Amino acid sequence: MKKSELLLTIVVGLFSVLGVGFSITFLFTGGANEGFEQYPNVTLAHVVPGLIYLALAPLQFLQTIRSKYPAYHRWSGRILATIGLILGGAALFIGIIIPYSGLLEQIVIGGFGLFFLVSIVKGFLNARRRNFEEHREWMLRAYAIGLSIVTMRLIFIPILIVIGNPTREEAELYSIVSFTASFFLHWGFAEYWIRHTRSSGNASSTSDAVSS
Numbered sequence: 001m002k003k004s005e006l007l008l009t010i011v012v013g014l015f016s017v018l019g020v021g022f023s024i025t026f027l028f029t030g031g032a033n034e035g036f037e038q039y040p041n042v043t044l045a046h047v048v049p050g051l052i053y054l055a056l057a058p059l060q061f062l063q064t065i066r067s068k069y070p071a072y073h074r075w076s077g078r079i080l081a082t083i084g085l086i087l088g089g090a091a092l093f094i095g096i097i098i099p100y101s102g103l104l105e106q107i108v109i110g111g112f113g114l115f116f117l118v119s120i121v122k123g124f125l126n127a128r129r130r131n132f133e134e135h136r137e138w139m140l141r142a143y144a145i146g147l148s149i150v151t152m153r154l155i156f157i158p159i160l161i162v163i164g165n166p167t168r169e170e171a172e173l174y175s176i177v178s179f180t181a182s183f184f185l186h187w188g189f190a191e192y193w194i195r196h197t198r199s200s201g202n203a204s205s206t207s208d209a210v211s212s
């Protein structure tokens with residue numbers, strides 16, 4: 001494995017653990033959006049599949065696991081694609097029907113929520129067609145968008161700490177600013193990584209981790 005791939009594998013692993021941790025904390029403490037109490041089932045249908053997705057999807061990118069246990073990769077992939085559709089559908093509901101940050105959230109989550117769902121569907125269909133390079137690329141996009149919920153918190157929480165005692169309006173604004181920045185950062189990085197590994201010939205199934 002190249003140095004850059006090893007570094008990315010470590011960062012992705014760390015982010016996945018953080019994402020699972022944030023989600024478990026949320027299940028015990030709840031969030032600021034009142035809509036979560038209004039629609040507890042939708043909230044659970046987002047957070048629980050979300051944390052399972054974050055915990056298990058990284059294994060799908062590991063070449064060692066794919067080549068040693070191909071049946072596991074296939075079955076886990078089918079389950080993760082289903083889980084992704086559930087959590088993404090619930091994300092669209094939350095972002096559009098009960099947005100914490102109003103219209104801006106409806107637009108941003110509408111766009112990226114749809115992109116997440118389309119990536120999963122395209123990733124799945126390409127695997128069925130045995131078009132594995134495209135399969136890998138769409139699954140990378142979906143996972144990058146999913147992981148951006150960690151970066152969102154890594155931006156949002158320090159902002160709240162710096163402000164000290166934010167008003168509701170400030171919290172709404174910085175929440176959607178953090179969401180938007182993290183989505184674009186992750187999407188941009190995913191596109192860079194896809195092109196970087198494609199041109200260096202790593203896009204086949206021979207390389208490791210997120211490069212394969």
Ligand code: HEM
Nearest residue numbers: 023026031032033050051091095099100109112113116146
């Ligand atoms: C893939 C793994 C994901 C996990 C583990 C996850 C987890 C969570 C958690 C724990 C919350 C509650 C946050 C809080 O209020 O403290 C949340 C909220 C939310 N998530 Fe996700 N999420 C994931 C993916 C996504 C995706 C892909 C989208 C959309 C593109 C999304 C959109 C949202 C929205 C809109 C909210 C509510 C924000 C608000 O209005 O307060 N999530 N998520």
